[in-house]
Structures are given as structure tokens and as C-alpha cells.
Amino acid sequence: MFDGPPASELDPGERRARLRLARSPRIGPVTFREAVDHFGSARAACTRLPTVGEKTIAREEAALHGAGGRFLVVGDRLYPASLAALPDAPPVLSAIGNMALLATPVVAIVGAREASLAACRLAGELAAALGASGLTIASGLARGIDAAAHRSALETGTIAVLAGGIDQVYPPRNADLHEAIRRRGLLLAEAPWGTRPIARAFPRRNRIVSGLSLGVVVLEAAAASGSLITAHRAAEQGRDVFVVPGSPLDPRYAGSNALIRDGAILVRDGNDILSVLQRPRTASHPVEKPRKNNPTPEAADVLSALGPVPTAVDELVRRCQVSAATVAEILLALELEGRLERHRGNRVSLI
The missing domain is CATH 1.10.10.10 (Winged helix-like DNA-binding domain superfamily/Winged helix DNA-binding domain)
Structure with a gap:
């Protein structure tokens, strides 16, 4: 719950300017960073660029505080260092729940929305095993694998990253889980309060899920799935990618098996994940990134x-x-x- 102003290393005026700049139209994460670097500060950038007014920030802040939440701004001590290091780090996150989870080691578990019962059961078992070992489980609060992982990690710690505003429950069937994580875990959202989730927001959400994490575990990823986006973003960010294999005859595993072919770590149980995470980080297994040059x-x-x-x-x-x-x-x-x-x-x- 919100218990006063967040601890911050930022000058209050600079922090407020970063909120205004981040919430301004046509200012995305990369543009935000470029503007701050170019002008020397967000405060200076706000004097040269069209930005939202103070009232807009105050309204959103009041709604967020009223729900027991707070803003996390790049530069705050509470802002996750693993995210801040990314070139497209979200300048501002809305957060509601247990902020202490931001200081814990995190592993993401992602996979199919229309997952099989066996895959959901395995996702829950992996989440429970990793949670018992002191890891916080992150995912995207989608149905299927995401929901199974979150539910199994409620006791040990789970972070849900939302594609819309932090007040938006999506999908509606996960309303009880959304509320449970608000009370017992942590909700994070890049989009402003009240923003409904749209299709293009989900890939952006996925980079935050992987960016928070030491590694990403993938279950039942088809040939063209959002889980593959998360896996490739994880590889680009230098995170480990773990994959549960499946039958080559089952199309639900086409993407999963391709990840293993390209260098992801095959997973049978939680010990396979823990043994990798406990080794020196220089020994990570990169997954081949999509080729951008010489298109077919x-x-x-x-x-x-x-x-x-x-x-x-x-x-x-x-x-x-x-x-x-x-x-x-x-x-x-x-x-x-x-x-x-x-x-x-x-x-x-x-x-």
C-alpha cells in the first residue's frame, strides 16, 4: 500500500518533469531517453518540447495513490536496475502492491493462452519450485500459462506486468487473480491509468517482463506467438531463455522447439533452471536473434x-x-x- 512519497534520488522538480515528459504524446521510451540526454535533463526538455501539463499528472497520481499505488520513475531508488539499463526502459511505471519484490531475483514464466492442462500444471509446479528457492515469478497476467504461474507463486512472490493501465482488468476472467496479486504480489503497468489494452501494447509489455528477469521460461509456444517475442527480447537483453520441449508433431510446440534448436536451454524441472541461474552470468546461452539483413x-x-x-x-x-x-x-x-x-x-x- 502507498505509505507516503517514494524514496527517490531525483530532485523533486526533475522527477516531476520526467513524469510530464513520459506522459506526453509522441514521446516513447527511446525518445524520452534521447530528449533527456540531448537537453541535459527532463526539466530542460520540458521547456523546449510540447508536454502534458501538471494537472494531467496530478489527476493520474491522485487516482493511483487512491488505489494504494505509486509511480516508479527512472532514477528512483525503487526503480528496478535491470530495467533502467535497457535502451527502451519504460520512463515511468505505475505500481500497486508489495514494492519489496522489486529488490528480489525474478524469473519470468510465459506461454500459451490456450494452454493444455498438462502445461498449466507444469507451469504451476515450476513457479512453486522456483518460488520456494527464493525467486519471484513474473508474467503478463494472461490466461493459460501466465495465470497458472501467478497463482502458484502468490505465497512466495509474483509480479504481473499489464498491457493496459494498472486499473484495467484484462482478461476479465482474471479479475480475481488481478485482485489477489494487488493484495499479495505486485502489479506494474507502463500505460497511464485508465488506458485500455490494445494489440500493439502486448509486445511492449513483454519487454518489461523479460527485462525484470534473470531468465524467461517458455511453455507451449506456437510458431507465431507472443511468447516468442518475450523470448527473443530476453535474448537481446542478455537474459537466459529456458524452454520446455514438446513433440515435433504438436504445433503448440513449434516455436518452443525452434528456440531450443537456436540455443535456448532445455528444461525438465526447476532444478534445470536453478542450476543455470547459480552459475557465473558470463556463461549464458544466447538464443539466435531474428536476422534483419538480406531478407528472403x-x-x-x-x-x-x-x-x-x-x-x-x-x-x-x-x-x-x-x-x-x-x-x-x-x-x-x-x-x-x-x-x-x-x-x-x-x-x-x-x-
């Missing part, structure tokens, strides 16, 4: 067919005369590179 002819065709106007994925398949599976793989690669935005109705556009 198919990728070039799909890229040329895309633009700023949303296009149906089915139309891309017809226009480019490429299989649906290949188009899905190309679109995922573009999304991982931050070049693709997804829209309702299975439509996509270039950013």
Missing part, C-alpha cells in the same frame, strides 16, 4: 506489400502468393524488430 525474396515481397495503412493478413497471403505459415513467420520477425503494428480484424501495418 518472400520477406521482401511481404514487406513491399505493407505500408502505413492496415492490410488484412489474408490479403497479404493472396497478393504475395506465399503460404500463410511463411507470412506469419515474416510478420513475427517484423514485429520483433519493432517495425510492425497489429490491428483488429487480423490486419497489420508498418510503423
Whole structure:
């Protein structure tokens, strides 16, 4: 619960300016960092750039404090150091719950929303085993694997990173879990209070899940899934990627098995994870990142067919005369590179 102003190493005026700059239109995480570096401070940047007013920040802060939460601003002592080191670190996070979890070692568990009962049971067992060893479990509060991991880690510590505002319960079926984590774990959100989750927010959310963590555990990732985005972001961030393997005949494991092929660590139980995390960090197993250079002819065709106007994925398949599976793989690669935005109705556009 909120118990007064957060401990901060920032000058109060600079801290307030960072809140205003971060909440301003067209100021994303990278632009925020560039603006602070260019002008020397957020306070100076606010005198040169159009930013939201103090009343906007005050309204959001009042709502957040009323719910028992607080802002975490880059530069605050409470802000997770592992996130602050990232080039696209969220400048501001809303937080409600047990702030002490921010100082604990974290492992993320992610996977399919429509997961099998066996995978959900294993996710719960892994979360319980890792939690009993002193690790906090992070995930994205989605249904399936995320929910199973969170529930099993409520007693030992769990962090849920939301795609929308911290007050937005999504999916609705996880309302009880959202409330349980608010009371017994920690909720984090990059989006402002009241922001409804939209499709493009989920990949951004995933970078925070992996950025908080020493490593990411993946269960039942299909060939084109959000879990793969989290895994690749983890690899880019220097985190370990752990994967539970599955049958090569089961499409639910196509992405998982591909991660293992590309260098992820095969997991059978919690001991496989703990043994890696206890070794020197220089011995991590990197996962091969998507290749950006020398695109295939198919990728070039799909890229040329895309633009700023949303296009149906089915139309891309017809226009480019490429299989649906290949188009899905190309679109995922573009999304991982931050070049693709997804829209309702299975439509996509270039950013």
C-alpha cells in the first residue's frame, strides 16, 4: 500500500518533469531517453518540447495513490536496475502492491493462452519450485500459462506486468487473480491509468517482463506467438531463455522447439533452471536473434506489400502468393524488430 512519497534520488522538480515528459504524446521510451540526454535533463526538455501539463499528472497520481499505488520513475531508488539499463526502459511505471519484490531475483514464466492442462500444471509446479528457492515469478497476467504461474507463486512472490493501465482488468476472467496479486504480489503497468489494452501494447509489455528477469521460461509456444517475442527480447537483453520441449508433431510446440534448436536451454524441472541461474552470468546461452539483413525474396515481397495503412493478413497471403505459415513467420520477425503494428480484424501495418 502507498505509505507516503517514494524514496527517490531525483530532485523533486526533475522527477516531476520526467513524469510530464513520459506522459506526453509522441514521446516513447527511446525518445524520452534521447530528449533527456540531448537537453541535459527532463526539466530542460520540458521547456523546449510540447508536454502534458501538471494537472494531467496530478489527476493520474491522485487516482493511483487512491488505489494504494505509486509511480516508479527512472532514477528512483525503487526503480528496478535491470530495467533502467535497457535502451527502451519504460520512463515511468505505475505500481500497486508489495514494492519489496522489486529488490528480489525474478524469473519470468510465459506461454500459451490456450494452454493444455498438462502445461498449466507444469507451469504451476515450476513457479512453486522456483518460488520456494527464493525467486519471484513474473508474467503478463494472461490466461493459460501466465495465470497458472501467478497463482502458484502468490505465497512466495509474483509480479504481473499489464498491457493496459494498472486499473484495467484484462482478461476479465482474471479479475480475481488481478485482485489477489494487488493484495499479495505486485502489479506494474507502463500505460497511464485508465488506458485500455490494445494489440500493439502486448509486445511492449513483454519487454518489461523479460527485462525484470534473470531468465524467461517458455511453455507451449506456437510458431507465431507472443511468447516468442518475450523470448527473443530476453535474448537481446542478455537474459537466459529456458524452454520446455514438446513433440515435433504438436504445433503448440513449434516455436518452443525452434528456440531450443537456436540455443535456448532445455528444461525438465526447476532444478534445470536453478542450476543455470547459480552459475557465473558470463556463461549464458544466447538464443539466435531474428536476422534483419538480406531478407528472403518472400520477406521482401511481404514487406513491399505493407505500408502505413492496415492490410488484412489474408490479403497479404493472396497478393504475395506465399503460404500463410511463411507470412506469419515474416510478420513475427517484423514485429520483433519493432517495425510492425497489429490491428483488429487480423490486419497489420508498418510503423
